[in-house]
Amino acid sequence: MSLHQEIRRRVEAAVVAALGPEHAQGESLLQPSRDPRFGDFQCNAALPAAKALGSKPRDLALKIVEKLDLAGLCAAPEIAGPGFVNLRIEDRALASALMATHGDPRCGVAPRSAPQRVVVDYSSPNLAKDLHVGTFRTTVIGDSIARTLEFLGHTVLRQNHYGDWGTNFGTLVAVLKREFGPDLAALERLDLPQIEALYTQGSSLRKDDPAFARDAAEEALKLQQGEPSSRAAWRRLMDVTLANCAEIYQRLDVTMKPEHDRPESSYNADLSVVLDDLQRLGLLTTSEGAKVVFVDGFVNREGEPLPAIVQKADGGYNYTTTDLAAMRHRVRNLRADRIVIVTDRGQSLHFEMMAAVARKAGWLPESTVFTHVGYGVIQREIEEDGKKKKVRFKTRAGGTVKIRELLAEGVERCEKIALEKNAELAPSERTEIALRLTVAGLKYTDLKQRPDTDYVFDWDQMLAVQGDTGVYLLYAYVRIRSVFEKAGADAASKVLLGELRFTHPAERELALHLAKCEDVFSEYERELAATPLCRYAYDLATLFNRFYHDCPILKAEEEGVRAARLELSYLAAERLRLVLGLLGIRTVERM
RNA sequence: GCGCCGGUAGCUCAGUUGGAUAGAGCGUCUGCCUCCGGAGCAGAAGGUCGUGGGUUCGAAUCCCGCCCGGCGCACCA
Numbered sequence: 331m332s333l334h335q336e337i338r339r340r341v342e343a344a345v346v347a348a349l350g351p352e353h354a355q356g357e358s359l360l361q362p363s364r365d366p367r368f369g370d371f372q373c374n375a376a377l378p379a380a381k382a383l384g385s386k387p388r389d390l391a392l393k394i395v396e397k398l399d400l401a402g403l404c405a406a407p408e409i410a411g412p413g414f415v416n417l418r419i420e421d422r423a424l425a426s427a428l429m430a431t432h433g434d435p436r437c438g439v440a441p442r443s444a445p446q447r448v449v450v451d452y453s454s455p456n457l458a459k460d461l462h463v464g465t466f467r468t469t470v471i472g473d474s475i476a477r478t479l480e481f482l483g484h485t486v487l488r489q490n491h492y493g494d495w496g497t498n499f500g501t502l503v504a505v506l507k508r509e510f511g512p513d514l515a516a517l518e519r520l521d522l523p524q525i526e527a528l529y530t531q532g533s534s535l536r537k538d539d540p541a542f543a544r545d546a547a548e549e550a551l552k553l554q555q556g557e558p559s560s561r562a563a564w565r566r567l568m569d570v571t572l573a574n575c576a577e578i579y580q581r582l583d584v585t586m587k588p589e590h591d592r593p594e595s596s597y598n599a600d601l602s603v604v605l606d607d608l609q610r611l612g613l614l615t616t617s618e619g620a621k622v623v624f625v626d627g628f629v630n631r632e633g634e635p636l637p638a639i640v641q642k643a644d645g646g647y648n649y650t651t652t653d654l655a656a657m658r659h660r661v662r663n664l665r666a667d668r669i670v671i672v673t674d675r676g677q678s679l680h681f682e683m684m685a686a687v688a689r690k691a692g693w694l695p696e697s698t699v700f701t702h703v704g705y706g707v708i709q710r711e712i713e714e715d716g717k718k719k720k721v722r723f724k725t726r727a728g729g730t731v732k733i734r735e736l737l738a739e740g741v742e743r744c745e746k747i748a749l750e751k752n753a754e755l756a757p758s759e760r761t762e763i764a765l766r767l768t769v770a771g772l773k774y775t776d777l778k779q780r781p782d783t784d785y786v787f788d789w790d791q792m793l794a795v796q797g798d799t800g801v802y803l804l805y806a807y808v809r810i811r812s813v814f815e816k817a818g819a820d821a822a823s824k825v826l827l828g829e830l831r832f833t834h835p836a837e838r839e840l841a842l843h844l845a846k847c848e849d850v851f852s853e854y855e856r857e858l859a860a861t862p863l864c865r866y867a868y869d870l871a872t873l874f875n876r877f878y879h880d881c882p883i884l885k886a887e888e889e890g891v892r893a894a895r896l897e898l899s900y901l902a903a904e905r906l907r908l909v910l911g912l913l914g915i916r917t918v919e920r921m
Numbered sequence: 922g923c924g925c926c927g928g929u930a931g932c933u934c935a936g937u938u939g940g941a942u943a944g945a946g947c948g949u950c951u952g953c954c955u956c957c958g959g960a961g962c963a964g965a966a967g968g969u970c971g972u973g974g975g976u977u978c979g980a981a982u983c984c985c986g987c988c989c990g991g992c993g994c995a996c997c998a
Contacts, residue, residue, distance in 0.1 A: 633922070636995075648997080675991095678993070679994065750960095799946085809958060812958055816957060875962070876961095883957060
């Protein structure tokens with residue numbers, strides 16, 4: 331049990347004894363103090379209780395303190411202000427709690443006692459195209475959620491629910507047939523850039539040529555119906571595009587693998603079942619030629635009921651149908667306790683309606699939690715008529731920005747910086763490190779902000795060597811590793827490098843922060859936002875840098891102090907690596 | 922029009938199941954390299970938390986109104 335939890339248990343017992351169990355709940359029971367002068371933790375339970383009990387908060391605080399037994403953990407509690415109870419952890423307790431986690435790859439964070447089966451649906455790249463920034467956020471955010479929930483002990487079922495179906499592919503197949511005729515042998519030689527060019531051609535044809543638009547819709551339908559020549563063309567497109575996708579995932583350090591593929595097409599056979607069930611349940615109505623479900627509470631701009639369309643007037647299914655089939659599959663077959671879908675914020679209404687339909691149809695029981703993580707758009711700042719404007723992130727020509735190109739530019743920039751800062755790196759190592767720094771910069775920038783907000787893409791800010799950036803975090807880690815290298819210490823040591831002791835405030839502050847590692851995860855499971863994790867990592871790096879600056883480690887005057895500082899550095903490095911790993915950021919040994 | 926999200930330092934953002942003097946980065950200004958990686962550290966200046974009410978011992982946080990911005994609202998996903 332962590333130090334924080336142990337203290338919490340004792341404070342809870344005291345508050346229950348002094349005020350009753352109804353006053354021993356929530357955040358006010360125990361929280362970290364924001365100012366070191368108020369100790370390390372504080373219990374604020376007396377304040378809200380005073381209102382309910384009609385007594386003075388200070389009197390209640392006194393009662394709590396009388397019942398409080400923190401022997402061996404904290405110094406004598408102090409009552410301050412209107413009735414805060416301030417607690418200060420004893421150095422010995424802090425030191426031994428930390429040392430107990432030495433060598434633990436989990437850094438003392440216990441797995442959840444009631445693990446869940448959690449489906450995390452993310453990435454879902456636009457196939458037939460190279461991966462572009464549009465898929466960047468879902469991939470990075472979703473991957474971090476998957477990693478973190480998995481770390482907490484949940485069974486994570488990654489699902490790559492990419493769109494290999496529908497109008498987009500109908501369009502492509504229609505173009506292919508138009509270009510190459512019925513003989514699709516020529517397809518074998520097509521590479522991704524060529525496929526992309528054809529797709530662009532198809533999109534504009536669809537806008538300008540009604541006959542082609544009809545062909546495209548028809549091909550989409552044929553795919554769903556399994557027409558052989560359409561399917562053959564489709565298969566080829568998939569092979570090229572998936573190979574490309576795997577390569578980008580690998581470079582981006584993403585844990586989504588081919589075995590997590592669960593594309594839209596895999597629900598093909600379930601779509602009619604979805605329709606039949608809705609019919610049988612009496613939820614289905616026909617409106618303007620389409621088969622729809624009306625759910626209370628959703629209205630269109632005229633104030634009329636807004637339907638969820640599950641079968642288009644032309645007989646084709648759409649993404650609501652597929653999402654419903656997916657929902658059904660995830661609950662019935664995957665036995666999910668929780669379903670998380672990561673897409674852009676603009677789809678919120680769709681998922682709200684879809685989930686409402688799924689609830690009504692009984693596919694999504696009350697016991698299953700559904701969370702749509704909706705994220706904002708990546709923007710670029712441009713100047714127009716002398717005014718600064720934010721627009722969706724596109725190339726100057728107006729095209730989509732490819733992740734491949736993003737990585738290439740990042741590597742180029744990082745190599746230049748690395749060359750300035752550390753000329754000793756061999757070129758091949760420098761390139762490898764540049765990629766890691768780029769990925770760290772891209773991911774950290776994205777994750778440190780709450781997902782639902784928009785942000786402006788800015789290389790200089792993202793790869794800045796100072797400030798709250800991925801590079802700063804990796805630098806802190808590299809510094810520690812460098813100390814270890816000089817010390818000749820085993821970086822993966824199973825035995826303590828020294829007994830922790832605190833001879834300088836910077837040591838204790840760092841130690842306290844390290845001991846709070848577990849705390850960041852309680853909020854995480856609720857919000858599914860990595861922002862607090864990023865904050866924790868940044869504070870850790872800053873506190874380490876301060877300690878490093880103020881306290882000589884290898885040159886410490888006394889052997890015991892030297893060993894203690896080495897141990898503290900070890901514990902810091904382990905936690906930094908752990909948290910960065912949950913963000914999808916791999917550490918480097920040199921930079 | 923309805924719905925969702927947002928408005929916090931010059932800029933970019935944390936903090937929002939109510940708690941002590943509202944935090945960080947960038948930028949600006951000022952210090953610190955005979956010392957383990959200065960890609961670092963320390964300090965200063967900078968705030969009517971959009972606005973007006975309300976609840977409370979206590980509000981950036983909860984409730985109501987209003988203003989501004991973004992997004993969504995029938996067969997694309």
